Amino acid sequence: MDVLRIRVPESFLVLRLYLYSFLNIIEASKEERDDYIILRGEDVSGAIIDGLKTVVNILEERRKQLEKLKLDMIPMSGKNDKAIFTKLCSEISCELNSLEIFEAYIDILKRKRLNDFKEGLEKPFSSKGYSLPSIFKLELYGLTRGPLFKDGFSVDLKIRVSLDFFILLLAGYIISRIGRTRIEEGSWASVHVLPLELAWSKSSWQILQNKLVGFWHGIRPADALIIYLIINLWDLLKDEPHNLLILTVSDPVGPKPAAINSSLHAPLRDIYLRSKELLNYLLEEEWSKNALLWLARKALDINFSNKKMAEKFVKLLFLSLQGDIRALEELSLLSSRLEASILMMKQRKDVDQELLSIARDARKISGKILSHIGRLGI
Incomplete structure (x- = not known):
């Protein structure tokens, strides 16, 4: 039995949920213990590679079907973000392009010593690693008062992370960035749908992506969005009634970093159970x-x-x-x-x-x- 331990940054919700977003498409047993996510399976590194190949497929599909929304692109701000990704692409020998980043890393991972890969995830924080771009530091900027967030602003994230950990965060970010919505006249934001637990099956999490990807009409009021989500995910919720966190995020541009506009805890499990009888009748x-x-x-x-x-x-x-x-x-x-x-x-x-x-x-x-x-x- 192969075992892989992934260290989770303490106190930072969004980074944890990016990991959940990626790991929910991994075919392996998952368990949370203290500050670690533990994966078990016959070939866990192979399962990670398969998951990254799924991310490549998602990117290709979104590039082909939703070109105008640019969901396949990695938004960056200022010199800092670009410097981080330029360093990444230099290290793994690829162009600054989301598809090429994952394809290049998959090739590296296939040749990488298993112990080095495990160490990069079990002990991902070091002074020699990668700084975090603003898309990984959403809790620092903009609105962080909301369900599941601490009041006010977080302290600066000075941590640096390993290449392996960085790629897993990026994969989770790509998967979660599921659409675009207008937040006011002439102003747009990305929509992120994040799982609150490692409970979704791979097939259900991918079906959810396919059902919700694209243009969103908005996320407020909450009751309207929850009705919309429950109806669209009705068949999934019958077997897997799990809750979600929905974020609207202003993408980084120019000197402006990525920032949360609004957050919504969608308690789909409880609402589904309470409304199941009447909704089942109406949806017939x-x-x-x-x-x-x-x-x-x-x-x-x-x-x-x-x-x-x-x-x-x-x-x-x-x-x-x-x-x-x-x-x-x-x-x-x-x-x-x-x-x-x-x-x-x-x-x-x-x-x-x-x-x-x-x-x-x-x-x-x-x-x-x-x-x-x-x-x-x-």
Whole structure:
């Protein structure tokens, strides 16, 4: 049995979750003990190589399918980040290109002495290693007040890491950087989806990537995003109901380092278990599934003129799905009143069709839930 111990930086959540993001695509037994992640298997270094090959495939697919989002590129700021990656590429003899970095390292790892590789992960911190670029130091910059983060700003990360550890962090960063979203007019951020535990199977974690990669409508309000995530990941959550951390990150550019804009703890496990009965019923019908997704997207869209109303309905719907009868009754009443008031307008040309659609869909969904609850005798 082959054993590999990976040291985890103490107190720095994002670095730990980058490791989780990569290690969830590794076919090996995983265990956390103190400040180490322990991998066990017949050929753990071979499993790491296979995982890195998967990262190469992910990069190639994102470059081909989502060229405009540039998710295959490594964003860098100023002289420091570029100097770090220039040093890396010089050491492993490749161009400054994400694909070439991983391909070159895979070739090195195939020839590397196993003990040297293990030491590079078990004892990754030394004065001779690589400094951390800003994409690895997100807790230093911007918003770090939020779920799972310490209050305020972290102390500077002076640590340097081994080549092997650096590559694993980079692999986790690449996998987690799953999309782009508009955070305000003319301003964009990357979306990172991070696992909070080493619990996903390789196949499920890859399916999640495929389902969520691309343009995101936003991550606020939280209840709208959670509804959107649960519906899109419904089949996965039946077998693996795990929680996620969602970050929006301003990519480094010019002198500006990478910085967290917002963070959201998505407790998918608890919400799935509480809403399973009603959501399972609603998702059986294509219309109600599409209506739920449409309402969630409108609540998330910063450019939608009726965003506030969509947010109000989605909040009530979020509570209703978890069995809150008062919220369900309020949703039914408000949506019915709004729909009726719009339809009573004398000048049909003045009717806001999207607002009417929001009211009508919310009313029909609340009606379906009430009808289902009535049949169940709740």
